[in-house]
Structure formats: structure tokens, C-alpha cells
Amino acid sequence: MAPQPVIRVVGSLNIDFVTRTPRVPGPGETLQATSLTVHAGGKGANQAVACGKAAFISQTQQDVTVDMIGAVGKGDPYYASLLKPTLEKSGVSTTGVEEIEGVQTGTATIIVDEGSGGENRILVVPGANHEVKDLEQLLSVVTRKGDPDVMVLQGEICRLMVLALLNLFNAPERHTCIVFNPAPVFSEGIPIEALQSLGVLVVNETECLLLFKVVEELNGVEVPREEDLDKAHLDRLTKHLHDLARISIIVVTLGSRGVYYSTDISGQDGFVQNRGLVPAVKVKQVVDTTAAGDTFVGYFATALARHLAATHELAGFDVAGAVSKANKAAARCVQRNGAMESIPFGYE
Structure with missing residues (x-):
């Protein structure tokens, strides 16, 4: 029997304090x-849970191995009683999570505005997430038992570590495909050079405009406003990104307008280009959008790993299918409350 594909998510682990108003x-x-509730969270952990849950083809069987790599504060009771068990029940290994002495676990204060259809505002205190700064030590964890098939990265950990991992694993001698979701976008931005030969870039409308x-x-062309962001603009931007950085797959989530994708994938017949817009799925009621983007990334990464x-x-x-x-x-x-607990299992 062939070994299962492996996804390693390198990212943030937070405790979410959610206030509904x-x-x-x-x-x-x-x-x-x-109300005020406490949940397991962090973009990295959310995406790891989404990968883990997506990998369940039945209530007892996963067809993809998912590892979480990150850091929390040593002795944090919320990690032991909430975050770690939530990850593990979702089919995610936590052996790559480091517990660091003298720092707090990252936290997120999330305000859910019930009056505007569940839109959220989030304040993040990075804590241990920004304390992982030893690249050699991080690499030893990431490459334990060999390179993963897919690595998932976001923007809630140290920028230098993210850029270093992009540089190392986008190299042709590596056999890992990176799914990069630069959220939140680093204040210093993402240089185009860091995206060279990237496998998959996933952004929302705000990140797309950045x-x-x-x-x-670089091209001296006016940047569109978010409300003017249409398929023609997206075609133009993705063409530039494919040409400048040779990114293979670019995905832009557009909320109620659906998801745009553009590909420029090398195959036997040269580079195959494809573009499309997948309509949004209509729902009866939006309850909480907190982990929607992370769910999308996790399910897409799992399909890619397979x-x-x-x-x-x-x-x-x-x-398009993914x-x-x-x-x-x-x-x-x-349509569900919370972050990790709102993410569906693949067999659902």
C-alpha cells in the first residue's frame, strides 16, 4: 500500500476570545x-484542522497525514485542555508544536457583529507564534521523516521564517508544493521575489489589492478599488504574477461573488493556462465567518495533496473541482458558531 500524502502546516496557534455583539x-x-466564549484558534491551527477534517473519508478513516508545526507558551492550561485536544480530535498530529518557557500562547480577541450578518473584527497578540526564529531548528521539524507533499503557510508567524521557508521549498530540488495564504499580510509586505516558483497562492479581495x-x-498602472475588482482586473494581475514569479496556481476568494482561479502549470505540452470563476454557494443564514477562509485553504490543500x-x-x-x-x-x-468547531468533516 502506498504511503499517505503528508501535509505540514507551519503557522500560528491561538486562543480565541469571541465576543458576540x-x-x-x-x-x-x-x-x-x-456573549463571550473561548475557542481554540490561530490561522495556522485553523488551517491544520481544516486539512485534518477534510482528510476524513469516513468517521474513522483519514487518507492524508496532517502535522501542525508551531509554538505555544509552556504550561498554558488552554493549550493542554482546549487547543491540543481540538487539533488531535480533528486528526492533526501535535508532535511538532513547541512549548516555549516564559512567553504566552498567542491570543485573538474576536468581535462578531451580529447586526451585520456575522462579520468579524479581530485583534491578535502573537505571543509564542513570533518566538520561532531559529531556522535550522524549524527545518529539522518540518523535514522530520522527509519533505512533506504539501506545506501550508500564512502570515501570523515571524515574517523572516515565512520568507526563508518560501525560498528553501520553492527550489526545484525540493518536492514540496507550498500553499501560501499571506493573511494577515505582513506590514512590510510580500516581495515578489519571495513568490518565485510558488505552487499555490490563495488571497482574498483585500490581500489581492495589496x-x-x-x-x-512596477508597471505604472492604476490600482483598482475593491468594489471595482472584476474579472478583467484579476486576469491582468494574475498574468503579471504568472509572468513575474512563475506562480503555478493563484486563487482569489471573493466572498459572495465566488472564487476566481488562474493557473499556469508546466506539463508535457508546455505551460497550460486556465482561468475561471466558481460561483459562491448560497446559504440560508450566515452565523459566523471566522474560519471560512481557513476552511477553504485546508480543503484546497487536502485535494492538492491527494x-x-x-x-x-x-x-x-x-x-476548479478543488x-x-x-x-x-x-x-x-x-452557518455554524466558532472557528475550529465550525469546520466540517470531509465525510459530511
């Missing part, structure tokens, strides 16, 4: 909220 208070205003700013400054395990190359990957399934998972997620 009828509206967001104004400056200097005290407002009575609806990339537009970087690319269009493909790579079978073919060992990006050529032939059904991007986007469609990830869309459906994200749609189910937003």
Missing part, C-alpha cells in the same frame, strides 16, 4: 454584548 461600539462607548499595488507600481500523492506533479490537477469542494466546506462553516 448586536453592533460594534463607537469610540468611548460601552455596549452590552450578547498584491496589485506591488505589481502595478493529487500529488497519485501523480507527483501539478499537471492535471482539477483546480475550489468547488472547498467553497462548499466554507459555506457549511459560516
Whole structure:
């Protein structure tokens, strides 16, 4: 029997303090909220849980191995009683999570505005997530038992570590496909050089416009506004990114407008280009959008890992099919409360 494909998620682990409120208070205003709950969270951990849950083809069987790599504060009771068990129940190995003495686990304060359909505002304190700065030690964990088939990266850990991993694993001698979701975008930005030969880039509308700013400054073209961001603009940006950085797959999540994708994948007949827009899945009621984007990334990465395990190359990957399934998972997620607990299992 062939070994299972392996996904390693290098990213943040947080404790989420979620306050639900009828509206967001104004400056200097005290407002009575609806509730306060504590959840396991962090973009890295959310995406690891999404990968782990997506890998369940039945209630007892996973067809993809998922490892979480990151850091928490040593002795944190929330990690032992909440975060770690949540990851493990979702089919995610936590052996790559380091417990660091003298620092706190990352936290996120999430305000869910019930009056605007569950939109959220998030304040993050990085804590241990920004304390992983030893590249050699990190590499020893990432490459334990060999390189993974897929590595998932986001923007809630140290920028230098993310850029270093992109540089190392995008090299042709590596056999790992990186799925990079630069969220939140680093304040110093993402240099185009860091995206060279990237496998998959996943961004939302806001992150897409920040990339537009970087690319269009090079080309002297005006950057569109978010409300004007249409398929023609996306075609232009993705063409630039394919040409400048040789990114194979670019995915832009557009909320209620669906998901745009563009591919430029090397195959036997040269580079195969394909573009499309997958419509959004309609839902009866949006309850909480907290982990929708992370659910999408996790389901997409899992579909990619399955493909790579079978073919060992990006050529032939059904991007539209992966986007469609990830869309459906994200749609189910937003109809539930919370972050990790709202992410559906693959067999659902």
C-alpha cells in the first residue's frame, strides 16, 4: 500500500476570545454584548484542522497525514485542555508544536457583529507564534521523516521564517508544493521575489489589492478599488504574477461573488493556462465567518495533496473541482458558531 500524502502546516496557534455583539461600539462607548466564549484558534491551527477534517473519508478513516508545526507558551492550561485536544480530535498530529518557557500562547480577541450578518473584527497578540526564529531548528521539524507533499503557510508567524521557508521549498530540488495564504499580510509586505516558483497562492479581495499595488507600481498602472475588482482586473494581475514569479496556481476568494482561479502549470505540452470563476454557494443564514477562509485553504490543500500523492506533479490537477469542494466546506462553516468547531468533516 502506498504511503499517505503528508501535509505540514507551519503557522500560528491561538486562543480565541469571541465576543458576540448586536453592533460594534463607537469610540468611548460601552455596549452590552450578547456573549463571550473561548475557542481554540490561530490561522495556522485553523488551517491544520481544516486539512485534518477534510482528510476524513469516513468517521474513522483519514487518507492524508496532517502535522501542525508551531509554538505555544509552556504550561498554558488552554493549550493542554482546549487547543491540543481540538487539533488531535480533528486528526492533526501535535508532535511538532513547541512549548516555549516564559512567553504566552498567542491570543485573538474576536468581535462578531451580529447586526451585520456575522462579520468579524479581530485583534491578535502573537505571543509564542513570533518566538520561532531559529531556522535550522524549524527545518529539522518540518523535514522530520522527509519533505512533506504539501506545506501550508500564512502570515501570523515571524515574517523572516515565512520568507526563508518560501525560498528553501520553492527550489526545484525540493518536492514540496507550498500553499501560501499571506493573511494577515505582513506590514512590510510580500516581495515578489519571495513568490518565485510558488505552487499555490490563495488571497482574498483585500490581500489581492495589496498584491496589485506591488505589481502595478512596477508597471505604472492604476490600482483598482475593491468594489471595482472584476474579472478583467484579476486576469491582468494574475498574468503579471504568472509572468513575474512563475506562480503555478493563484486563487482569489471573493466572498459572495465566488472564487476566481488562474493557473499556469508546466506539463508535457508546455505551460497550460486556465482561468475561471466558481460561483459562491448560497446559504440560508450566515452565523459566523471566522474560519471560512481557513476552511477553504485546508480543503484546497487536502485535494492538492491527494493529487500529488497519485501523480507527483501539478499537471492535471482539477483546480476548479478543488475550489468547488472547498467553497462548499466554507459555506457549511459560516452557518455554524466558532472557528475550529465550525469546520466540517470531509465525510459530511
